[in-house]
Structures are given as C-alpha cells and as structure tokens.
Amino acid sequence: MALDGTLTAAAEDFAKVPQARATEQVIGEITRPLSLAEKIWNQALVRKIVILLLLAVAWQMYSQQLKNPLMFPTFGDTASALWSAFEKGELGSRVLVSLRVLLGGYTIGIVLATFLAALANGTRLGNDLLEVLTAMFNPLPAIALLPLALLWFGLGNGSITFVLVHAVLWPVALSTHSGFASISSTIRMVGRNYGLTGFRYVVQILIPAAFPAILTGLKNGWAFAWRTLIAAELVFGVSSGSGGIGWFIYENKNQLEIAYVFAGLLTVIGIGVAMDSLFRLLEQRTVQRWGMKF
Amino acid sequence: MASKTPLLDVQGVTIQYKTSDKLVTATWRVGFQANRSDRLILLGPSGCGKSTLLKAVGGYLTPAEGNISLDGHTIVGPGPDRMMVFQETDQLLPWKTVHQNVAFALTASGRASKIEANDQAMAAIRTVKLDKFADAYPHTLSGGMKQRVAIARCLAMKPEIILMDEPFAALDALTRQQMQVELLELWSQSKFTMIFVTHSIEEAILLGNRIVLLTPHPGQVKEILDVDLDDPTNRFYGGFNELRDTIHRVLFRDVQDYVI
Numbered sequence: 001m002a003l004d005g006t007l008t009a010a011a012e013d014f015a016k017v018p019q020a021r022a023t024e025q026v027i028g029e030i031t032r033p034l035s036l037a038e039k040i041w042n043q044a045l046v047r048k049i050v051i052l053l054l055l056a057v058a059w060q061m062y063s064q065q066l067k068n069p070l071m072f073p074t075f076g077d078t079a080s081a082l083w084s085a086f087e088k089g090e091l092g093s094r095v096l097v098s099l100r101v102l103l104g105g106y107t108i109g110i111v112l113a114t115f116l117a118a119l120a121n122g123t124r125l126g127n128d129l130l131e132v133l134t135a136m137f138n139p140l141p142a143i144a145l146l147p148l149a150l151l152w153f154g155l156g157n158g159s160i161t162f163v164l165v166h167a168v169l170w171p172v173a174l175s176t177h178s179g180f181a182s183i184s185s186t187i188r189m190v191g192r193n194y195g196l197t198g199f200r201y202v203v204q205i206l207i208p209a210a211f212p213a214i215l216t217g218l219k220n221g222w223a224f225a226w227r228t229l230i231a232a233e234l235v236f237g238v239s240s241g242s243g244g245i246g247w248f249i250y251e252n253k254n255q256l257e258i259a260y261v262f263a264g265l266l267t268v269i270g271i272g273v274a275m276d277s278l279f280r281l282l283e284q285r286t287v288q289r290w291g292m293k294f
Numbered sequence: 295m296a297s298k299t300p301l302l303d304v305q306g307v308t309i310q311y312k313t314s315d316k317l318v319t320a321t322w323r324v325g326f327q328a329n330r331s332d333r334l335i336l337l338g339p340s341g342c343g344k345s346t347l348l349k350a351v352g353g354y355l356t357p358a359e360g361n362i363s364l365d366g367h368t369i370v371g372p373g374p375d376r377m378m379v380f381q382e383t384d385q386l387l388p389w390k391t392v393h394q395n396v397a398f399a400l401t402a403s404g405r406a407s408k409i410e411a412n413d414q415a416m417a418a419i420r421t422v423k424l425d426k427f428a429d430a431y432p433h434t435l436s437g438g439m440k441q442r443v444a445i446a447r448c449l450a451m452k453p454e455i456i457l458m459d460e461p462f463a464a465l466d467a468l469t470r471q472q473m474q475v476e477l478l479e480l481w482s483q484s485k486f487t488m489i490f491v492t493h494s495i496e497e498a499i500l501l502g503n504r505i506v507l508l509t510p511h512p513g514q515v516k517e518i519l520d521v522d523l524d525d526p527t528n529r530f531y532g533g534f535n536e537l538r539d540t541i542h543r544v545l546f547r548d549v550q551d552y553v554i
Contacts, residue, residue, distance in 0.1 A: 291433025
C-alpha cells in the first residue's frame with residue numbers, strides 16, 4: 001500500500017507538470033495598443049489645456065461669488081471684452097504698435113551685443129571692456145533709465161527703444177560672450193584652417209558654434225525686453241496718443257473698464273506664451289538637431 | 295645632397311610659448327624635410343613638442359627662431375594648403391551634416407564653387423565609405439566615423455600637405471587598426487603628402503616611410519630613420535621588430551644609460 005501510495009503521489013506530481021507548464025506559458029500580454037483615452041492623455045498639450053480650463057472655471061466661480069466686477073471681472077466678461085477689443089481692431093493695432101517698437105529695440109540690441117562680443121573675442125581690451133560694461137549695466141533695471149530717456153529723447157518711441165536696447169544688450173552680450181569663450185580651440189583652428197578671418201569667421205564659425213549659448217541669451221533678452229516694454233508703456237502712455245498694449249491697459253484702468261484691463265493682460269500673457277513656443281521650435285530645429293544642447 | 299628641393303622644409307625651428315609665469319621652450323632648433331608623397335612621422339614621448347611642431351607647420355604658431363617653408367614659401371599663417379586632422383572628435387562642425395561639412399570646407403576656402411563642392415564632397419565621402427551617412431549630423435556618428443569624415447574633408451581639399459595630429463589616439467584599439475589600414479589604402483590611391491604625429495612606435499612603423507624621432511624638454515631631433523620594410527603591416531615579421539627595437543633604443547637611450 002505504501003508503495004502504491006508513493007506511486008499515486010508520483011503520478012499526481014507527473015499530472016501536475018503539464019499544468020504548470022501551461023500556466024508558465026501564459027505570461028500576460030506582451031504588447032497591447034493603448035486605449036484612445038490613454039493616448040490623448042499622453043499629449044502634454046492636452047494636459048496643459050485641461051489645466052487652463054480648470055483655471056478658467058476656478059476664475060469664473062470665484063468672481064461670480066465675489067460679485068465685484070470693478071475689482072475682479074468674471075472670466076466670461078473678460079473673454080467678451082477681449083473679443084470685442086479685437087473685433088473693433090483696437091487691441092490688434094495696439095499689439096502691432098508694441099511689437100514694432102519691440103522688434104526695433106530687440107534688433108538694435110542684438111546687433112550691438114554681437115558686435116561687442118565679437119570685439120571681446122578678438123582682443124584682450126575688448127574683453128575687458130565687455131566685462132566692465134556688463135558688470136555695470138546688467139544689474140541696472142532698464143525701467144530706471146526711463147526718466148533719463150524721456151529727457152534725452154522726449155516722449156515717443158525713441159525713449160522706449162532706448163530702454164529696450166538697454167534691456168536686451170547686456171544679457172545677450174553676456175551669453176554670446178560666454179558662448180564664444182566656450183568654443184573649443186579645435187573648432188577655432190578648423191575655421192582658420194579654411195582661411196576664414198574677420199567677419200566671415202565670426203558669422204560662419206563663431207556664431208553657429210556658440211549658438212546654444214546665444215539662443216539662451218536671445219530668450220532672456222526677449223523676456224527682459226517684453227517686460228520692459230509693457231512697463232515703459234504704462235508709465236509713458238499717459239501723454240502719448242498712439243500707445244501700445246501697456247497704454248491700452250493704463251487707459252482702460254483710468255476709465256474703470258476693468259474687464260478690458262484683464263483682456264489686455266491676457267494678451268500680454270498670450271504673446272509671451274507664443275514667443276516661448278517659437279523659441280522652443282527654434283531650439284528643436286537647431287541646437288537639438290545638432291546635438292549641441294547647452 | 296638631395297637633387298630636388300623638398301616640399302616642406304623645416305629649418306632650425308625653435309618654438310617658445312609663455313605661460314602666466316614662465317617662458318617654455320617647446321622645441322629647440324628642429325630641422326627636417328618632407329618630399330612630395332612622403333608619409334613623414336613625428337614620433338616621440340609626450341613633451342617632445344611634436345604637436346607644437348605640427349601646429350607651427352599649420353601656421354597656428356610662429357617660431358621664435360628658424361624657418362618653415364612650403365614649396366619655397368615661408369609659412370605665415372593657417373591656410374587650406376595645409377589641412378589638419380585633429381585628435382579631438384569635435385573637429386567636425388556640429389551644425390553641418392557630413393556632406394555639408396566637407397562641402398563647406400571647399401566653398402569657405404574658395405577651392406570650389408557651390409556646385410563643384412557638392413560633387414567633390416560626395417566623391418570624397420565615398421572614398422571613406424560613408425556615403426550612407428552623408429546627411430547625418432556628426433553627433434550621431436561613432437568616433438571612427440567622425441575621423442573618417444575629417445580625413446575625407448582633407449582629401450577633398452586636395453592640399454599640398456595633410457597634417458595629422460594623433461588622429462587615431464582617441465579611438466578604441468580595433469577601430470584604430472582598421473583606420474590605419476584604410477589610411478594606407480587611401481594613400482596608395484592618391485599619394486598625398488602627410489605629416490603624422492604619434493607616440494606609438496608601432497603606428498609610426500606601419501604608417502610612415504620616414505620617421506623623425508624627437509626627445510623631450512626641449513624637443514630636439516634625435517634621429518631620422520627611413521622605413522624600408524617589405525611588409526610594414528606585418529607585426530610578426532623580423533624587420534618590424536628590429537626597427538621597433540632600434541627606435542626604442544634611440545628614444546630611451548639617455549634614460550637607460552642613467553638607470554644602468
């Protein structure tokens with residue numbers, strides 16, 4: 001019987017084996033396409049839009065409960081103010097005025113910064129000049145120069161351009177300079193091996209080689225310029241006929257059209273976000289593609 | 295006396311450079327010549343000024359004493375008639391593809407028009423067997439492939455002389471051996487003149503037809519040897535070992551005397 005028992009046990013063991021194999025074979029799904037909902041939720045843009053919608057809902061709920069349109073208009077009121085301001089063409093032309101001034105100051109600032117950085121790259125004295133100037137002027141807020149600018153250039157775009165150039169020049173010069181300084185001596189020697197000198201050497205070798213740092217500088221310069229511009233227009237717009245978007249905000253605040261003030265601020269934010277994505281696109285097309293992430 | 299004038303003539307060249315607190319003599323009255331189609335090796339331990347010497351030939355450094363001339367003209371600065379291949383794998387312009395890198399060298403130096411440069415660049419890339427990677431950016435290539443592009447760039451430029459500064463030193467051993475063989479194949483195709491700096495005795499024997507032995511502090515020419523082996527690629531063959539021992543003895547003669 002004992003023998004028989006062990007035999008049955010062995011037989012049972014034996015019988016278990018194929019079953020065990022069968023369960024081993026099932027190791028679950030190897031690949032499975034994600035559901036549509038999962039795919040959508042994996043998009044960063046979708047998640048960000050959801051966050052924006054939640055913020056808008058929170059805004060609407062809070063302001064409806066507050067019932068004080070003079071202090072805090074509802075999201076609905078702000079949206080309709082934004083729509084009507086654009087529809088009348090008023091906000092659009094203000095944005096254009098602002099962007100035109102901005103572009104002028106930004107361009108002059110970049111050209112001067114490039115020139116200064118190239119000079120600093122070529123000569124020891126130029127290097128000292130750049131270091132002294134940036135140490136002095138980079139910490140000086142551009143808006144602090146506005147009274148002086150008004151004195152020198154009068155009321156008008158000249159003054160704003162002046163402070164914009166100041167806002168852009170130093171951060172861009174600094175990062176371009178550090179970008180040039182970090183170019184490997186090998187790349188420099190390669191450029192000179194081709195017989196490149198002077199302007200062509202700067203444009204065809206130094207600037208692309210320093211582009212990661214330059215792009216960072218351009219981004220910072222843009223952010224400084226945009227803030228300075230809106231602030232300058234707010235101070236300045238008081239006596240200016242054709243102001244930009246800062247003036248639009250100021251004007252509507254004086255007329256207690258607070259929904260329009262909010263609409264102006266939303267426009268400022270919107271342009272900032274748009275420029276940010278433009279820079280990101282530029283970064284993908286250049287620095288990331290070249291494997292040069294700074 | 296040599297009946298023909300050498301392509302490259304380095305005569306009594308002393309190179310000095312300044313650090314923040316002292317003046318260092320890198321080479322002391324160094325002289326050697328290279329004829330057309332020579333594969334001249336500058337061989338020596340670190341500190342013998344071989345790279346410094348190559349950079350002086352490249353025109354990046356001016357000798358404190360002596361004269362370097364190419365084809366009878368004294369070298370005054372860098373130029374596309376002396377193309378360099380560096381050790382560093384970042385010598386390709388990262389913002390240009392393989393093809394653009396080679397073509398840009400041709401157009402920037404004025405050696406070819408844009409259209410000519412495209413074809414010539416492609417041909418050069420084909421000779422180093424990288425035509426599949428013509429549109430790739432350098433950061434996607436391996437170290438050996440990058441060095442092949444740098445060599446292709448040199449060949450496309452058709453310079454008077456190619457200056458190679460330890461181009462294979464940063465590569466792994468297997469890639470390095472393969473690159474050495476490929477370089478010899480390329481040489482047998484177009485018989486370019488090159489100066490090749492290395493600190494590997496085996497590499498020197500394998501690649502050179504003439505070896506300038508330099509000793510350090512300051513760099514001086516110890517001896518100039520002709521490599522005249524039946525098969526320099528065969529490392530197990532007697533002539534190879536004999537030459538290697540000779541070079542070893544010359545380079546470390548002083549040190550050994552001192553130790554014994």
